[in-house]
Amino acid sequence: MSKILFIVGDFVEDYEIMVPFQALAAVGHEVVAVCPDKSEGDFVRTAIHDFEGDQTYSEKPGHNFTLNGTFEGLDIKSFDALVIPGGRAPEYLRLDKRVVELVKHFASTNKPIAAICHGAQILAAANLLREKKCSAYPACGPEVKEAGGLYQDIAITDAFTDGNLVTAPAWPAHPAWISQFLALLGTKITL
Secondary structure (H helix, E strand, O other), X not given: OOEEEXXXXXXXXXXXXXXXXXXXXXXXXXXXXXXXXXXXXXXXXEEEEEOXXXXXXXXXXXXXXXXXXXXXXXXXXXXXEEEEOOEOHXXXXXXXXXXXXXXXXXXXXXXXXXXXXXHHHHHHHOOOOOOOEEOOOHHHHHHHHHOOXXXXXXXXXXXXXXXXXXXXXXXXXXXXXXXXXXXXXXXXXXX
16 A cells, blocks of 8 residues: 655645545555644644635634644655645645655656645646646636646536546545545555
8 A cells, every 4th residue: 555645734624634634544545644844743723615605615614633744854755645635725835845845756756646626736836737637726727727737627526637646626526536546546445
């Protein structure tokens, strides 16, 4: 099974960290969540973004998510894949040079990357979207295009895979997004 790195920060979207973290662990992958300037045992605050018929999503306080890894001194070569959840965290995580370097490592080594919602902001900052087909929360579509990406305007319940990259607009796409990421990882689930 794979060792999967999650890069998160305060006000990561609750469902976009909790659900894939637990789902990937449940099928046997080793999952490690880290945050710049925080250590194993610290937590990040989450926010729940909901779609209630307004012009954009609403935001409510989520749960605290306890980190099980330390960002400082991370051995990036020991990881097989990367997950970038959305929420508000990517808007400031993309400013962290080490975060951008880590994300570039996964791309340059052609390791699987899964990003959802605003996670595309980090991909854009790492200059990884040029000529890549990528979905994201619709408000991030202009950033994907500005970074040279081919924005995929898909249903909120869909996901899109281009090479080693699987992306989705938001947490309602978890079944498709996680399924496509598991396929990239080579995970086979038998009943």
